[in-house]
Amino acid sequence: xxxxxxxxxxxxxxRLELTDEEIVRYALQIEEVIKYLNKLDSxxxxxxxxxxxxxxxxELRKDDVKPFEGDVLEVAKNRKNGYVKxxxxx
Amino acid sequence: MVNLCSLTAEQVVEGVKNNHFSAVEYIxxxxxxxxxxxxQINAFTIVDANGALKKALSIDKKIRDGEDEKKIGSLAGxxxxxxxxxxxxGLKTTCASKILEDYVSPYDATVVKKLKESxxxxxxxxxxxxxxxxxxxxxxxxxxxxxxxxxxxxxxxSSGGSAASVAALECTVSIGSDTGGSVRCPASFCSVxxxxxxYGRVSRFGLxxxxxxxxxxxxxxxxxxxxxxxMNSIAGMDDNDQTTLNNGAPKYTTQSKRNIRIGLVKELVExxxxxxxxxxxxxxxxxxxxxxxxxxxxMKSVEFALASYYTIAMAEAxxxxxxxxxxxxxxxxxxDSYEWNAYFAKIRSNFGxxxxxxxxxxxxxxxxxxxxxxYLKAQKVRTMxxxxxxxxxxxxDILIAPTMPVLPFKFGEKIDDPLKMYMIDIDxxxxxxxGIPAISVPAGFSKGLPIGLQIMxxxxxxxxxxxxxxxxxxxxxxxxxxxx
Numbered sequence: 047x048x049x050x051x052x053x054x055x056x057x058x059x060x061r062l063e064l065t066d067e068e069i070v071r072y073a074l075q076i077e078e079v080i081k082y083l084n085k086l087d088s089x090x091x092x093x094x095x096x097x098x099x100x101x102x103x104x105e106l107r108k109d110d111v112k113p114f115e116g117d118v119l120e121v122a123k124n125r126k127n128g129y130v131k132x133x134x135x136x
Numbered sequence: 137m138v139n140l141c142s143l144t145a146e147q148v149v150e151g152v153k154n155n156h157f158s159a160v161e162y163i164x165x166x167x168x169x170x171x172x173x174x175x176q177i178n179a180f181t182i183v184d185a186n187g188a189l190k191k192a193l194s195i196d197k198k199i200r201d202g203e204d205e206k207k208i209g210s211l212a213g214x215x216x217x218x219x220x221x222x223x224x225x226g227l228k229t230t231c232a233s234k235i236l237e238d239y240v241s242p243y244d245a246t247v248v249k250k251l252k253e254s255x256x257x258x259x260x261x262x263x264x265x266x267x268x269x270x271x272x273x274x275x276x277x278x279x280x281x282x283x284x285x286x287x288x289x290x291x292x293x294s295s296g297g298s299a300a301s302v303a304a305l306e307c308t309v310s311i312g313s314d315t316g317g318s319v320r321c322p323a324s325f326c327s328v329x330x331x332x333x334x335y336g337r338v339s340r341f342g343l344x345x346x347x348x349x350x351x352x353x354x355x356x357x358x359x360x361x362x363x364x365x366x367m368n369s370i371a372g373m374d375d376n377d378q379t380t381l382n383n384g385a386p387k388y389t390t391q392s393k394r395n396i397r398i399g400l401v402k403e404l405v406e407x408x409x410x411x412x413x414x415x416x417x418x419x420x421x422x423x424x425x426x427x428x429x430x431x432x433x434x435m436k437s438v439e440f441a442l443a444s445y446y447t448i449a450m451a452e453a454x455x456x457x458x459x460x461x462x463x464x465x466x467x468x469x470x471x472d473s474y475e476w477n478a479y480f481a482k483i484r485s486n487f488g489x490x491x492x493x494x495x496x497x498x499x500x501x502x503x504x505x506x507x508x509x510x511y512l513k514a515q516k517v518r519t520m521x522x523x524x525x526x527x528x529x530x531x532x533d534i535l536i537a538p539t540m541p542v543l544p545f546k547f548g549e550k551i552d553d554p555l556k557m558y559m560i561d562i563d564x565x566x567x568x569x570x571g572i573p574a575i576s577v578p579a580g581f582s583k584g585l586p587i588g589l590q591i592m593x594x595x596x597x598x599x600x601x602x603x604x605x606x607x608x609x610x611x612x613x614x615x616x617x618x619x620x
Contacts, residue, residue, distance in 0.1 A: 053496065060454060060499045062492055063481040076497050078555050083501065085443040086513040096515035097522065099349075099379065100336075107375055116225065116242025121465040123238070132463040133471035133479035 048077045140165045141305040142617065145214045145362040148308055152213035153199060159192035159213035163257060166215045170259070170306045173620050178281050179291075179301035181220045182228055183260040188215070191257045209255025211369055216251055217307040219298050220261035221268050222353065223342035224248050227258075231344055232276035233266045234486040235460050237467050245342020246377065247311060247353050247370045254369040259307050262297030266488040268313055268346045269453065270294050271321055271560055274551050275490040283325060285586055285618045289544040292322030298356050299326040305617055309362050311370075313343055315351040316445050317539070317564025320576035323356055324539035324588025327578040327616055329605070330356040331363050334596050335571035336381040338367075339374035347452035348379075350445070350568040358616045360577065360605045361390045367598065381596070388599055392607035396600075397532045398423050399433035404537035404563045411582035416538045419579050419589045422611050423536075433528060433535070437520045438566060444517035445565035446558055447501050447510045454498025457491065460484060493554060518569045525570055529594040534604045537563050539576040539588035563590060573598050577605045578614040 053073045057064040064072070124131040140162040143151065152159050167185050174180060198208050218224055221231045223241035225248075230236045244252070251258070265275040273281040273296030281296035283289040284304040291300040295312030299322030302310050312319040314332035323330025331354045338353045345351075355366035371385035400420055405413055424430045462469060462483040471479050487495070501510035528535060542560055550557040567574035572595055579589035589608065593601040 048500075056496045056499050056503075058481070059503075060495045061458075061477065061480040061484050062487070062495060063485040064492075068492070072493060072496060075493065075554050076500065079446070079497055079558070080500065082555055082558075083443045083447055083510055085440060086447065086510060086517065089440060089513075089517075091513055091516040091520070094516040094519050096512060097518035100381075105382070106378055114243070118242055118464070121239055121242065122463065123466060123468055124463070124471060130463055131471065132461075133474040133476050135476050 048073050048080065141169045143308065144359050145211065145308050145357060145365050148214050149210070149212050152195065153208065155199070159195040159257070160189065162213060163188050163192040163215060163259070166259060166307060173304055174306065176282060176287050176620070177284060177300050177304050177306070178279055179263055179297040179304065179306055180217070180260045181230055181232060181263050181278050181297070184227060184258060188257050188259045195255055195257070209253065211251065211365060212255035214256045214309060215259045215307045216256045217260055217262045217298060217301045217310040218248060218258055219264055219295050219310070219312045221264060221313060221344045222248060222311060223344070224258060224261065227261060229261070229344065230277070231267045232264050232278055233488065233491070234277055235462070235466060237277070239465050243342065246339035246374045248342065250370050251311070256369070262295070262301055262310060264297060265294040266491050267344070267457065268294040268315055268318055269490050269494055271317070271557055272551070273297065274547065275488055277488065280547060283544050284620060285327065285544070286584060289546055289585065290325065292325030292540070292544065294318040295356070296322045299323050299328050299330065302326070302328045302356050302358060303617055304620060309355060309357040309366050311353060311366070312356055313351055313353050314568065315347050316449060316561045316568050319354040319356060320539045320564050320574060320588065320590060321561070323576040325544040325586060327586035327614065328356055328358060329360050329363050329575065329577055330354060331367065331575045332567055332573060333367065333371065333598060334381070334573045336379050337371050337385065337573070337596070337598065339372070339377040339380050341374055341376035345456040347449040348456065349452060350449060360602060360609050363575070364388045364390050364602050383596065386599065388602055390602055390606045392610055393603035394427045394607065396423070396428045396534055396604055396607070398428050398430045398534045398536055399528060399532040400430065401435050401438065401535050401537045402432045403435055403438040408538060408541035409543060411543060412538050412541060412587050415580040415582065415587045416536070416589060419536065419608065419612065422608060426607055426611055433532065435524055435528065437517065437524050440517045441521060441566050441569060442558065442562050444514040445561065445569055447514035450494045450498035451502045451511050452498070453494045454502060457487070457495055521566060522570045525572065525594070533593070533600055535592045537590045537592070539563060539590040543582055543585045543587065567592055571595060573601050575601055575605050577608055578616060579612065580614055
């Protein structure tokens with residue numbers, strides 16, 4: 047059973063402000079989804095290894111710095127004196 | 137004058153290169169077509185008419201100047217639409233989300249760069265479910281894409297715009313992305329061909345991540361040959377995507393092969409809509425009559441595929457979408473009066489319904505007390521599926537199944553019941569969980585609505601996939617574009 051408080055907490059962990067109406071709806075819907083995912087619980091997989099990426103670390107390219115042609119700062123809406131501006135930390 | 141919009145990519149290249157018509161004439165017809173029917177279909181988020189015409193002019197000039205065939209490119213003049221979650225320099229990439237409504241990509245995705253180098257002309261960006269999360273495009277901020285075969289029905293998703301635009305002749309080929317069936321589902325619903333390549337065959341650099349261990353960019357077209365042409369342009373290793381495979385991509389062809397050993401996965405047909413099932417069994421007959429050895433086969437672990445898929449997709453979505461903080465890019469919203477965390481929570485409440493649902497569920501399955509119960513088990517199911525597949529591919533060259541277990545349905549039919557919506561991905565997720573290539577090819581109609589046949593090959597066996605799809609296409613001869 048997933049409670050409304052649990053959804054509210056998950057929302058906070060995910061940094062999502064939820065309305066009361068959303069909390070109630072998501073609690074019901076996510077409950078249904080999780081019930082379905084519980085299917086995974088019914089199989090024994092102790093012998094099976096989780097899937098892994100094929101490439102070995104040694105095959106990765108060197109991490110060389112290359113110039114980037116585009117202007118990445120241009121897409122930031124709030125800027126000041128060449129800096130990107132965010133909300134206050136404290 | 138000939139309707140240039142209905143040509144295949146092969147015919148466009150041939151026509152443009154041999155001066156039967158100019159790239160400008162063809163692109164103008166495409167743009168007129170978009171103008172005429174886009175209000176019914178809603179396949180595009182942005183149409184770049186000026187950019188497309190400018191590129192067409194430059195291609196015509198290259199041909200007039202007698203430039204080298206290679207410089208003109210293998211896709212010279214071909215109108216291509218790009219799913220709006222793939223970066224295109226100087227054009228917006230919105231992911232059909234409020235969160236990225238003003239985001240203009242400062243660079244081209246590798247696939248876009250390669251398509252441009254091949255002479256393809258980008259006509260615009262295509263509609264999708266927000267951040268590619270959905271199976272109908274009903275979750276797009278720009279409204280749903282309508283199915284060209286019946287505009288009261290969904291076009292499928294999440295690459296609904298990519299499929300509908302090709303079926304409605306608004307572009308000749310298109311690019312989609314497939315995380316759990318997002319290329320193949322709309323291809324099936326709109327009666328076009330759609331490919332999800334082997335994981336790592338096509339670079340994902342510049343594709344906005346949703347669930348990166350599952351997704352691949354893939355081509356869509358009216359014919360198998362068109363998807364092959366696009367694959368020959370976009371496949372291959374990329375230094376900017378460390379998951380691309382080192383093996384050089386071969387030049388794919390469309391010769392159709394006979395004597396293919398084919399297995400129909402019975403678990404993927406059981407319990408589906410009877411019209412779809414009937415159509416898939418007749419597809420099997422088509423193969424049998426073409427000297428292929430066909431039989432039903434079983435893949436038991438399919439039962440756990442969907443639970444595994446949604447666990448992984450939502451977990452990865454929850455971590456991938458953590459980056460949207462509206463600071464480096466985003467929409468107009470002054471952060472001045474907010475505390476750090478309150479600002480993020482406020483901003484991120486602008487994600488749509490389905491995206492929020494997936495982020496929260498993903499956060500749930502990743503939380504420490506449930507990690508072993510869901511995520512770890514889901515990753516083990518992938519191994520189990522892979523083991524089962526590798527045994528099956530010792531017996532069969534190809535596995536077949538329906539692409540979708542249902543016919544296209546009406547708007548609103550499943551949107552309020554998330555689990556019901558998720559269940560329709562049952563036949564497509566196996567290829568994403570295991571990394572194998574899979575293609576949807578038009579197989580027939582029921583009540584005027586398209587049905588797709590899904591053909592799946594072993595890892596990196598795209599060539600066998602294309603040969604089988606070509607054989608089916610040339611034998612079954614299914615209609616590709618509706619009258620509009």
